[in-house]
Amino acid sequence: MSDFDAVVIGGGHNGLVCAAFLAKAGRKVVVLEAAGETGGGGHTREFAPDFRVSALAHIVNRLHPEVVRALELERHGLAASSVRQPASVALSAAGDPLVLEGAYGETLQGAAPAEQAAWTEVRAQLFRYAGILKPLLARRPPSLGGMALTEAAGLAMTGLSLKRLGREDMRDFLRVLLMNVADFADEGLSDPRLKGLLAFDAVLGSHMGPRSPTSLLGLYYRLTGEHAAVAGGQMIPAGGMAAVTGAIRKAAEAAGVTIRTAAEVSSIEARQGRATAAVLAGGERIAAGTIISAINPRTTFLDLVGPSHLDTGFVRRIGNIRMKGDAAKLHLALDRAPEFTGLPLDRRNARLVIAPSPDHVERAFNPAKYGEFSPEPVMEIVLPSINDPSLAPAGACVLSAVVQYAPYALKEGWQVGKPRFMEAILSVLEAHAPGIGRTIVHAELLTPADIEREFRMPGGHWHHGELQADQMLMSRPAFGAEGYDTPLDGLFLAGAGSHPGGGISGVPGMNAAKRVLGIRDR
Amino acid sequence: MSTLLDPAARLALQQHFRKPKLDSPFQPRLEELSLLQDWYDWAGYKAPMSLWDEELEYFAIRSQAAVFDISPMVKYRIEGSGAEAFLDRVMLRDVAKLRPGRVHYTAWCDDDGHVLDDGTLFRLSPTRFRLCCQERHLPWLLDSALGFDVTVEEETEAVAGLALQGPTSWSVLDAAGFDGAEALKPFDIATFPHEGGEVTVSRTGFTGDLGYELFVPVEQALSLWDRLFAAGALFGIRAIGYAALNRARIEAGLIVANADFVTAEHAIRADRVRMPDEIGLSFMVDMKKGHFNGRNAIVKARVAGGAPQVLVGLEIEGNVPAEHALVYHGKNREVGLVSGAIWSPLAKRNIAIASLRRAYGELGRDDLWVEIYAMRELQYQKMMKRAKVVARPFIKLERRMATPPGRF
Numbered sequence: 001m002s003d004f005d006a007v008v009i010g011g012g013h014n015g016l017v018c019a020a021f022l023a024k025a026g027r028k029v030v031v032l033e034a035a036g037e038t039g040g041g042g043h044t045r046e047f048a049p050d051f052r053v054s055a056l057a058h059i060v061n062r063l064h065p066e067v068v069r070a071l072e073l074e075r076h077g078l079a080a081s082s083v084r085q086p087a088s089v090a091l092s093a094a095g096d097p098l099v100l101e102g103a104y105g106e107t108l109q110g111a112a113p114a115e116q117a118a119w120t121e122v123r124a125q126l127f128r129y130a131g132i133l134k135p136l137l138a139r140r141p142p143s144l145g146g147m148a149l150t151e152a153a154g155l156a157m158t159g160l161s162l163k164r165l166g167r168e169d170m171r172d173f174l175r176v177l178l179m180n181v182a183d184f185a186d187e188g189l190s191d192p193r194l195k196g197l198l199a200f201d202a203v204l205g206s207h208m209g210p211r212s213p214t215s216l217l218g219l220y221y222r223l224t225g226e227h228a229a230v231a232g233g234q235m236i237p238a239g240g241m242a243a244v245t246g247a248i249r250k251a252a253e254a255a256g257v258t259i260r261t262a263a264e265v266s267s268i269e270a271r272q273g274r275a276t277a278a279v280l281a282g283g284e285r286i287a288a289g290t291i292i293s294a295i296n297p298r299t300t301f302l303d304l305v306g307p308s309h310l311d312t313g314f315v316r317r318i319g320n321i322r323m324k325g326d327a328a329k330l331h332l333a334l335d336r337a338p339e340f341t342g343l344p345l346d347r348r349n350a351r352l353v354i355a356p357s358p359d360h361v362e363r364a365f366n367p368a369k370y371g372e373f374s375p376e377p378v379m380e381i382v383l384p385s386i387n388d389p390s391l392a393p394a395g396a397c398v399l400s401a402v403v404q405y406a407p408y409a410l411k412e413g414w415q416v417g418k419p420r421f422m423e424a425i426l427s428v429l430e431a432h433a434p435g436i437g438r439t440i441v442h443a444e445l446l447t448p449a450d451i452e453r454e455f456r457m458p459g460g461h462w463h464h465g466e467l468q469a470d471q472m473l474m475s476r477p478a479f480g481a482e483g484y485d486t487p488l489d490g491l492f493l494a495g496a497g498s499h500p501g502g503g504i505s506g507v508p509g510m511n512a513a514k515r516v517l518g519i520r521d522r
Numbered sequence: 523m524s525t526l527l528d529p530a531a532r533l534a535l536q537q538h539f540r541k542p543k544l545d546s547p548f549q550p551r552l553e554e555l556s557l558l559q560d561w562y563d564w565a566g567y568k569a570p571m572s573l574w575d576e577e578l579e580y581f582a583i584r585s586q587a588a589v590f591d592i593s594p595m596v597k598y599r600i601e602g603s604g605a606e607a608f609l610d611r612v613m614l615r616d617v618a619k620l621r622p623g624r625v626h627y628t629a630w631c632d633d634d635g636h637v638l639d640d641g642t643l644f645r646l647s648p649t650r651f652r653l654c655c656q657e658r659h660l661p662w663l664l665d666s667a668l669g670f671d672v673t674v675e676e677e678t679e680a681v682a683g684l685a686l687q688g689p690t691s692w693s694v695l696d697a698a699g700f701d702g703a704e705a706l707k708p709f710d711i712a713t714f715p716h717e718g719g720e721v722t723v724s725r726t727g728f729t730g731d732l733g734y735e736l737f738v739p740v741e742q743a744l745s746l747w748d749r750l751f752a753a754g755a756l757f758g759i760r761a762i763g764y765a766a767l768n769r770a771r772i773e774a775g776l777i778v779a780n781a782d783f784v785t786a787e788h789a790i791r792a793d794r795v796r797m798p799d800e801i802g803l804s805f806m807v808d809m810k811k812g813h814f815n816g817r818n819a820i821v822k823a824r825v826a827g828g829a830p831q832v833l834v835g836l837e838i839e840g841n842v843p844a845e846h847a848l849v850y851h852g853k854n855r856e857v858g859l860v861s862g863a864i865w866s867p868l869a870k871r872n873i874a875i876a877s878l879r880r881a882y883g884e885l886g887r888d889d890l891w892v893e894i895y896a897m898r899e900l901q902y903q904k905m906m907k908r909a910k911v912v913a914r915p916f917i918k919l920e921r922r923m924a925t926p927p928g929r930f
């Protein structure tokens with residue numbers, strides 16, 4: 001007999017969350033992580049001597065409160081939630097940045113009074129509507145056939161909260177639901193900096209421009225997240241993302257989870273329609289009644305399970321999941337903290353966004369459609385060493401940026417394209433922080449091709465599959481594998497490729513554990 | 523191409539519409555013999571419904587040697603070290619049990635367990651197969667090949683095929699110099715020299731009679747035809763059309779895709795698709811082998827109490843064929859439909875293949891009634907005829923199985 005009730009493949013944060021929930025329910029669980037350390041896209045690494053940075057995800061803005069509470073993450077070292085929320089800043093080369101103070105711009109600094117008033121209204125509307133979607137994005141997606149009573153009830157609750165909106169608001173909710181963010185922003189706002197920031201946030205991590213249909217969904221996705229019980233809140237974790245995933249790992253270990261690193265799974269053994277074991281690259285076979293894959297769904301099915309255990313139509317759907325990333329990650333080791341034009345020095349702890357207008361973001365996206373990178377990329381920058389000086393040598397600074405658009409399938413190839421894209425990024429940075437180029441000690445750029453290789457994310461896509469309407473809810477990752485189930489008995493999915501999607505949320509992992517345990521959602 | 527073609531050049535490149543039906547490689551011989559000029563469309567080919575006399579063509583199958591052109595049948599060449607594993611995943615039957623040099627009748631399903639088609643699978647060597655079927659499936663087969671070391675190519679237009687069926691069929695082969703053909707047992711395959719190449723002969727057919735199917739490259743089609751007809755003159759060899767074959771196959775209880783059931787990719791209405799259990803193919807479904815397409819769905823349907831339909835043989839009183847008649851229970855409850863029916867000259871019975879609701883389909887079930895509308899000089903004569911469920915095939919011929927076959 002096996003030593004374990006459940007094997008979790010992948011020690012990313014969702015795998016750890018899933019394992020911890022299962023262990024807390026009394027299951028004997030082992031997590032198998034291919035890399036030398038756990039955390040997946042949420043770990044911290046030294047990219048230059050004495051410079052450390054969050055290797056991929058660098059902001060916490062959607063870690064689910066139930067995950068924090070149930071796994072007692074604060075007891076296990078997650079930074080206290082009372083830390084003041086960093087602002088978001090729409091940078092401006094001209095030197096007049098716009099500051100969104102508090103949780104996603106409770107107040108604006110640097111905007112005209114009329115725009116402030118308009119934003120108050122638009123922001124309230126956005127949060128009202130995001131609030132309707134929030135429960136849908138927290139529980140198991142509704143299934144089309146044979147919905148359990150509790151699921152139906154959950155869906156009905158969404159209907160009810162829709163009704164509570166009032167007739168006019170409900171009509172408007174349905175009207176704007178699938179709009180594009182550029183048109184939506186134009187309806188209520190006029191400041192291009194503010195609209196540019198909304199446009200950027202809506203398309204971050206997607207193969208979309210602000211004018212792509214349904215792009216507003218991306219903004220809702222963002223706003224359904226919360227931090228420290230504040231909707232739209234965010235945190236730049238001290239110690240980098242490893243502090244967060246480390247706390248989850250500690251919680252998992254405290255619950256009795258066995259964690260094995262450098263344990264790459266090469267196949268999932270299946271017999272007569274049932275997953276029976278995970279087989280390591282070295283040949284070791286770890287049998288368990290439940291196998292949970294918290295890695296990419298395509299890798300899971302096509303590489304680990306293999307088409308011979310699956311139906312052709314299902315394999316087609318898995319092969320057709322769109323997952324070509326457009327986001328690159330930039331790490332700069334700077335010999336001193338940069339100065340951004342017009343940005344007060346005490347604002348350097350904020351999330352800094354370079355996306356001057358929706359048009360600018362759209363123009364940055366255009367070449368990506370044809371396999372070319374943006375000549376003037378848009379980006380989200382944090383300087384994590386401002387709050388946590390331990391991340392850089394004394395007086396020096398770490399810059400971490402998510403940069404778009406860097407299409408995975410770059411026509412010229414990333415071998416040739418990478419230095420050219422780096423040049424484009426640095427010239428944008430130079431325009432906003434003159435002199436920054438001279439302070440660079442070391443630079444590292446992770447293109448989607450690098451991200452694919454280093455983090456085992458096919459297509460270099462953080463969400464493990466485009467997060468667009470056709471790949472959401474019960475269509476995520478694809479019909480036949482929705483709701484954490486798979487065509488194989490005993491095999492479940494628990495990663496970002498499953499509903500609701502990526503970001504450091506822990507929700508796919510938590511929901512998968514609940515599915516395995518048969519615990520009904522509230 | 524930098525400029526658009528002028529209309530004349532464009533037309534010259536697209537002549538397909540002038541001849542919307544493909545010719546069979548045997549077309550010159552068929553045209554010569556076609557007194558009736560009664561053609562139909564078989565998978566894009568011009569194929570004979572009847573050549574000279576439907577009735578006598580049928581009797582050629584049962585009393586002589588009938589030649590039916592099966593070139594239009596869709597054929598795939600499936601080859602590679604992973605061919606067996608590939609086919610095992612696609613097909614209902616266990617392909618590992620199909621030895622080289624053997625053929626079996628099989629079927630395959632989509633994810634929902636609905637039958638995509640049925641056909642014959644020829645294992646020509648340990649790593650090479652030929653799949654013959656009614657519909658085209660290349661995209662499905664290619665997508666199914668992901669992860670297997672196998673190549674799949676359509677060879678419909680490259681390979682000519684003839685069915686040689688009837689009591690004197692082996693005698694024709696023997697007279698034509700196919701030495702050793704007598705050793706072929708049903709579903710065996712062998713190759714014989716022909717014109718410097720070879721002809722692949724299998725003891726298979728669609729008539730329930732003694733018979734063979736012969737395959738050659740299209741270039742050798744006519745010489746094969748001539749070789750058989752020269753040798754078969756004294757054995758009553760005759761070319762036949764589909765109408766005669768259809769009678770024989772109903773007697774043999776064999777079903778035809780998109781005649782007796784609607785294939786999954788052709789069905790427009792959601793309730794028209796069929797699982798293997800609904801069309802009499804349960805025997806193919808091998809739950810002991812590894813995974814195959816549709817397995818989960820079939821298991822699920824069986825656990826849930828079985829699929830709603832069942833395909834049966836019916837024996838109907840009288841002698842009026844009940845083609846496409848409604849079937850009733852107790853004369854008033856509609857329970858199914860006849861998909862193929864004839865008066866069987868061999869069984870001397872009025873027989874039919876029908877799909878019924880499962881509850882009414884068990885063997886021996888009676889109080890079934892068939893509503894036949896016979897057009898008699900511009901008036902329908904409506905008949906309610908008693909029917910009962912009987913075993914298929916409706917006829918069993920010893921000569922079909924006898925090895926060596928009897929000589930004439």
